[in-house]
Each structure stands twice: as C-alpha cells, then as structure tokens.
Amino acid sequence: MTRSLNGRTAVVTGAGSGIGRAIALRLAEDTAKIAVWDINGDGAAETVKLIEAAGGTAIAITADCSDKAAIHAAAEETRAKLGPFAILVNNAGIAPFTPFMDIDDDLFDKVIHINLRGPYLLTKEVLPDMLAAGWGRVINITSSSVQSGSFAQGHYVSSKGGLMGMTKALALEFAPSGVTFNMVPPGFIDTPMLRAAPIDADAFAQTLPMKRIGKPEDIAAACAYLASEEASYITGQTISTNGGRYMGSH
Numbered sequence: 001m002t003r004s005l006n007g008r009t010a011v012v013t014g015a016g017s018g019i020g021r022a023i024a025l026r027l028a029e030d031t032a033k034i035a036v037w038d039i040n041g042d043g044a045a046e047t048v049k050l051i052e053a054a055g056g057t058a059i060a061i062t063a064d065c066s067d068k069a070a071i072h073a074a075a076e077e078t079r080a081k082l083g084p085f086a087i088l089v090n091n092a093g094i095a096p097f098t099p100f101m102d103i104d105d106d107l108f109d110k111v112i113h114i115n116l117r118g119p120y121l122l123t124k125e126v127l128p129d130m131l132a133a134g135w136g137r138v139i140n141i142t143s144s145s146v147q148s149g150s151f152a153q154g155h156y157v158s159s160k161g162g163l164m165g166m167t168k169a170l171a172l173e174f175a176p177s178g179v180t181f182n183m184v185p186p187g188f189i190d191t192p193m194l195r196a197a198p199i200d201a202d203a204f205a206q207t208l209p210m211k212r213i214g215k216p217e218d219i220a221a222a223c224a225y226l227a228s229e230e231a232s233y234i235t236g237q238t239i240s241t242n243g244g245r246y247m248g249s250h
C-alpha cells in the first residue's frame with residue numbers, strides 16, 4: 001500500500017501532545033506538510049521539532065481551536081506557508097470528569113464549545129479548499145465513550161456524540177465532492193489526558209480484551225489509512241481503535 005500523501009497540507013489540532021502529536025508525526029512521515037495547531041504553543045513547537053528531525057515539514061501555530069477569529073487567523077497563516085488544506089484532523093479536546101448533577105452550565109458549554117463547536121468552525125474554515133480541489137479528508141477524533149457511555153462524563157460524551165453525528169451528516173452531504181468524513185473513536189490511549197483522569201489506567205488495562213492500553217501511534221495508524229488515497233471510497237465510517245473494548249458497528 002502506498003503511504004504517500006503527495007505533499008498535501010494537513011492540519012492536526014491539539015497536536016502539541018498525546019494522540020495529536022502522534023497523528024502529526026505519522027502524516028508527516030507519509031509526506032504531508034503539517035500545520036500543528038495547539039493552545040499550548042510549547043507543545044506545538046516540540047512536535048514541529050520532532051517532525052523536522054525526522055525529515056518532515058511542519059509549522060507550529062498557537063491557537064485556541066474553539067475561537068472563530070483564532071481559527072481564521074491560523075488558517076490564513078497556514079495557507080500562506082503551506083498552501084491550501086487537503087486534510088483536517090479534529091483532535092483537540094478536553095475531557096473533564098464531573099458527576100452529572102455537579103456539571104454547571106458554564107462547564108457544559110465549555111466542553112461543547114471546544115469538542116463540538118470547534119470542529120464545526122474548523123471544518124467550515126478549511127472545507128472550501130478541499131471542495132475547490134475535489135479532494136479532501138476530514139477525520140474526527142471522537143471517543144469510545146460515546147459507544148459505551150462513561151461515568152461522570154455527561155458533558156464530554158454529549159460533545160463527542162455530537163461530533164459523531166456531524167461526521168455522518170457531512171459525509172452524506174459532501175459524498176459526491178471527493179471529500180470524505182470519517183471518525184476514529186479511541187479507547188484508552190496512553191496520553192497526558194488519560195494519566196490525568198481519575199482512573200487507574202494500568203489496572204483498567206487488565207479488563208480490556210487485549211490487556212493493554214493503546215498507544216497514540218495506534219490512533220495515528222487509523223488516521224493515516226483514512227487520509228490515504230486507498231480510503232477514497234470510505235466516508236461516514238468509524239474505525240474503532242480500542243483493543244477490543246467495544247465491538248459494535250458504529
């Protein structure tokens with residue numbers, strides 16, 4: 001299977017850490033030029049350093065990926081430096097744990113704002129480039145928690161469920177255009193987010209069919225496939241990358 005992304009421009013949000021960093025590194029290895037966007041500028045700069053050390057091309061942009069003006073400014077800078085967008089990976093997110101009755105309205109709004117409204121704004125910003133080229137890939141990082149439910153994450157699961165719905169709606173609307181929309185819901189993946197969660201990740205791993213927590217590279221591999229030429233007839237689909245945790249068909 002050819003892995004060449006032919007120097008296309010990809011933006012990976014939240015690529016200054018964890019899963020996003022691994023996706024950025026993998027797409028760069030597959031010859032995409034990468035725009036690393038993250039609210040954490042130091043993390044984004046570190047990812048660019050890693051990509052360049054491996055021989056790839058990348059730029060770092062510090063941006064709040066839920067802020068419309070910041071998204072537009074980051075997109076303009078990316079277009080000027082790397083060219084029009086061909087691949088979007090909506091990965092940035094936050095994942096608080098709060099018992100449902102303790103979720104205050106502002107927190108609910110914040111989670112929806114970052115995890116759902118952000119990808120909506122991002123997609124609107126970069127989709128015209130893809131439509132003009134008749135080729136594009138939008139990959140949304142959702143969560144296995146949508147498939148299984150998750151304790152004390154009513155806000156988070158609602159946001160990721162919304163993103164799952166948006167992926168399917170846009171896959172349908174833009175199916176004839178050459179732009180595909182797919183999603184990767186990670187299971188438990190070893191990142192700073194997981195290690196900050198109120199979960200004993202290593203003990204939990206023993207309850208998983210594969211008896212191990214996933215690696216960020218496991219998610220990156222699924223994204224690399226969905227971004228590739230070979231995935232051109234796949235849209236509105238889900239690659240559940242979770243070590244067998246959830247085996248449903250959506």
Ligand code: NAP
Binds near residue numbers: 015063186
């Ligand atoms: P992570 O290590 O916390 O990385 C997320 C990155 O996104 C961080 O650099 C974070 O910056 C950044 N970010 C947060 N809010 C942002 C915003 N508004 N604009 C731009 N960047 C922002 O988390 P991860 O585990 O790699 O998670 C990546 C994605 O996978 C998330 O959408 C998450 O919900 C999803 N996911 C993860 C798991 C898992 O087990 N790890 C499971 C299911 C789904 P700060 O650190 O400064 O906040």
